[in-house]
Amino acid sequence: MRSKVMVVDDMPINCDILEEILEDEYEVIIAGGGREALEVLTQKHDEIGALLLDLMMPEVDGFAVLEFMKKNGWMDKVPVIIISGENTVEAERRCFDMGVSDFIQKPFDNSLVRRRVSNVADLFSYKNKLEERVAKQTEILRKQAAKLQKSNTELIDILATVVEGRNMESGLHVKRVKGFTRILAMRLLKDFPEYGLTEAQVEVIAAASALHDVGKIAIPDHILLKPGKLTDEEFACMKTHTTRGSEILSEIKGVWDESYSKMSYEICRHHHERYDGRGYPDGLAGEDIPLSAQIVGVADVYDALVTERCYKKPFSTEEAFNMITGGKCGTFSPKLMEAFTRARSDFEELARSRE
């Protein structure tokens, strides 16, 4: 409970009268003018339970004190009671517009002044206490959410590491795809607001992208690690990494946040769909393909092109760019291609920084 009450009036007699009224219950701080009031407020605003303010004062008047308090955000913390001989409605309205709690016109009644002060002081004390408690709890919630998010991404990275270990060629593939995914998604967030992406969603998509090939743990070594071209039969098996992966992910329940599990599932199952509907496994077309999977699809293809694989040499970043935008590696949404074109230099910078 803030036990101090401040009285601001340039007339000593007014200060004396108000002090006498209030001194039984409060420690009364007197400021003999607006300027002095600003100084005291700057130092002690969080100790003052109520402020009794005169309007008409030389130099810094009551309105200037109110302006100063408003600018510093103190009007919500310190209740102000105007005590004035001013009896125009405009002055009273202006004071309430600026957020004062009460307006007492002279002549005032001693016992009523005391009651009005204790009313607003109690109310603000209660309000301030509640706000502090809410702020404290919000902070706890925020910390817990951050912790939860961290454990979500850690869980994803553990799974991704398992896949990496199995899929010998691509130790850094997962990390780079995550980087390309984030670049492309951030570009969409900035330039294509119609997708309604948020920064939090971009982070979830980037984190979940790590699991796009999790289904490869179910592909036999002689197919997964085969250096040459796959037969039709082998390729059909290879394609099942999307469905096997999504099945695995749908089995993981209760340990991670739903937004992560949904996003991981979408990416894992649909990152080989094509915008023209000729992709796999479900032959989804256009915007039926989840945006997350479309984004990771581009990132995955780009990394595959610019990286050496057991069955191919790396392409230059220029070749890779032209192949993707020229439709040589699947078809993508025109908007995604526009975003990819605009983000080209960011992609190339990340590609160059590998190893």
Add this chain to the structure above:
Amino acid sequence: MSIKDFYDAVGGSYDEIMRRLLSEERVKKYLGKFLNDKSFEQMTEEIAQKKWEDAFRDAHNLKGISVNLGLQSLFESSSELCESMRNGEPSVDIQPMYDRVKTDYETVVSSIGQL
């Protein structure tokens, strides 16, 4: 002079002031402090120097303190003078208004002296 006689002399209501301030002792104490207040003197000087903004503020102060102490005549005359200076230089001759304030103020001061 009793507090009741005092209020009869300065044109105020004893009952009303007692209802608000609750004790004669307190009323007397406040009236004693009124003698230390410089609003009237400052206003007189400011009017002479045509410092209308300052004069308005001091008239306003005088009005505020007189209404709070139940000094009805002084409150009425100082209010009238105060309003005439609200927008800066008065458009009418304020001498008669000022004289009324002066008379009322001197009555209050001399009556307080007899308490």
